[in-house]
Amino acid sequence: MSTADIRRVAVVGTGVIGASWAANFLARGLEVIATDPAPGAEERLRRAVAAHWPALERLGLAPGASPDRLRFVATPEAAVEGAGFVQENGPERLEVKRELFRAMDAAAPAEAVLSSSSSFIPPSEVQAACAHHPERVVLGHPFNPPHLIPLVEVVGGKATSEAAVGRAMAFYAAIGKKPIRLRKEIRGHIANRLQAALWREAVFLLQEGVADVADLDAAIAHGPGLRWALLGPFLNLHLSGGEGGIEHLLSHIGPSIGAMWRELGEAELTPEAQAAIARGTRAELAALDEAEMLRQRDRLLLDLLRAKAEAAALP
Numbered sequence: 233m234s235t236a237d238i239r240r241v242a243v244v245g246t247g248v249i250g251a252s253w254a255a256n257f258l259a260r261g262l263e264v265i266a267t268d269p270a271p272g273a274e275e276r277l278r279r280a281v282a283a284h285w286p287a288l289e290r291l292g293l294a295p296g297a298s299p300d301r302l303r304f305v306a307t308p309e310a311a312v313e314g315a316g317f318v319q320e321n322g323p324e325r326l327e328v329k330r331e332l333f334r335a336m337d338a339a340a341p342a343e344a345v346l347s348s349s350s351s352f353i354p355p356s357e358v359q360a361a362c363a364h365h366p367e368r369v370v371l372g373h374p375f376n377p378p379h380l381i382p383l384v385e386v387v388g389g390k391a392t393s394e395a396a397v398g399r400a401m402a403f404y405a406a407i408g409k410k411p412i413r414l415r416k417e418i419r420g421h422i423a424n425r426l427q428a429a430l431w432r433e434a435v436f437l438l439q440e441g442v443a444d445v446a447d448l449d450a451a452i453a454h455g456p457g458l459r460w461a462l463l464g465p466f467l468n469l470h471l472s473g474g475e476g477g478i479e480h481l482l483s484h485i486g487p488s489i490g491a492m493w494r495e496l497g498e499a500e501l502t503p504e505a506q507a508a509i510a511r512g513t514r515a516e517l518a519a520l521d522e523a524e525m526l527r528q529r530d531r532l533l534l535d536l537l538r539a540k541a542e543a544a545a546l547p
């Protein structure tokens with residue numbers, strides 16, 4: 233089934249991630265029905281959508297896109313009624329997610345995909361609560377902020393149908409995201425695991441006194457981070473291999489990389505480590521105008537997203 237029939241999306245939970253998803257769906261010309269039990273949630277959501285809208289305008293709105301196509305309702309059951317796609321963004325607590333999926337499954341149209349934004353809870357854990365159509369439950373994990381960052385990690389649970397995963401992948405692609413499919417569930421999915429590996433080594437180097445926080449940040453932001461925004465670790469390595477490509481690179485410096493892997497550090501977020509990280513980060517911030525830094529970061533991110541959209545030869 234194509235995703236062109238999906239005109240209405242339910243956003244269940246409208247905190248940081250849900251509000252950003254809602255703005256994203258609205259900017260793609262979809263109708264959004266949202267719900268969140270927190271006092272003042274509707275007003276906060278409308279403010280967040282308004283705050284995200286100028287960036288979405290700069291990236292280009294779909295025909296008919298409007299913040300006015302947002303409706304706020306009182307319950308998850310009312311939100312998913314008539315929805316073609318459901319994006320769940322409730323608190324990261326298994327019992328809350330289970331209850332939400334039970335309720336959404338009971339009320340959503342049979343063909344609607346139920347997708348969870350969860351950073352750590354695998355879809356098998358929530359679909360077990362669905363008595364009607366567990367086969368349409370998937371994970372659709374975004375990167376903050378979802379209205380700007382294209383990556384969505386998609387994976388089915390034990391009872392998920394191939395059709396539901398395919399429909400989720402097609403829907404995310406159709407609204408301009410970059411969905412990738414995991415072939416199996418794993419804690420933290422892919423991108424957060426890659427980030428965690430890097431961050432663990434950064435904390436190890438800090439604790440070993442190899443560098444301070446500012447230099448560790450600079451080592452990424454002025455170094456590999458620039459390439460990583462364009463190509464992933466494997467293609468970057470291939471290009472570093474010159475004419476011999478990845479095979480030459482692997483035989484040339486592969487053994488040294490392997491030796492370095494064996495020396496990578498272990499790090500624990502002990503109270504001392506946390507204090508050292510916070511102290512170093514505050515020291516780095518003391519030399520910066522944080523508000524201006526944020527403005528420039530957001531502007532450059534939009535410029536980069538637009539430039540990447542035009543770079544058809546990049547994967």
Ligand SMILES: NC(=O)c1ccc[n+]([C@@H]2O[C@H](COP(=O)([O-])OP(=O)(O)OC[C@H]3O[C@@H](n4cnc5c(N)ncnc54)[C@H](O)[C@@H]3O)[C@@H](O)[C@H]2O)c1
Pocket residue numbers: 244245246247248249250267268269270273308320321322323324328332349350351352373374375376
């Ligand atoms: N913050 C991130 O960087 C990030 C990135 C990717 C994915 N996620 C995932 O997104 C989800 C939401 O995270 P967040 O950062 O937006 O958290 P948040 O605390 O900002 O938002 C959670 C929202 O859920 C609402 N809520 C509470 N009970 C609810 C219920 N029964 N039904 C519906 N809504 C309910 C809360 O009122 C709150 O607005 C989590 O599963 C998290 O793992 C977060």
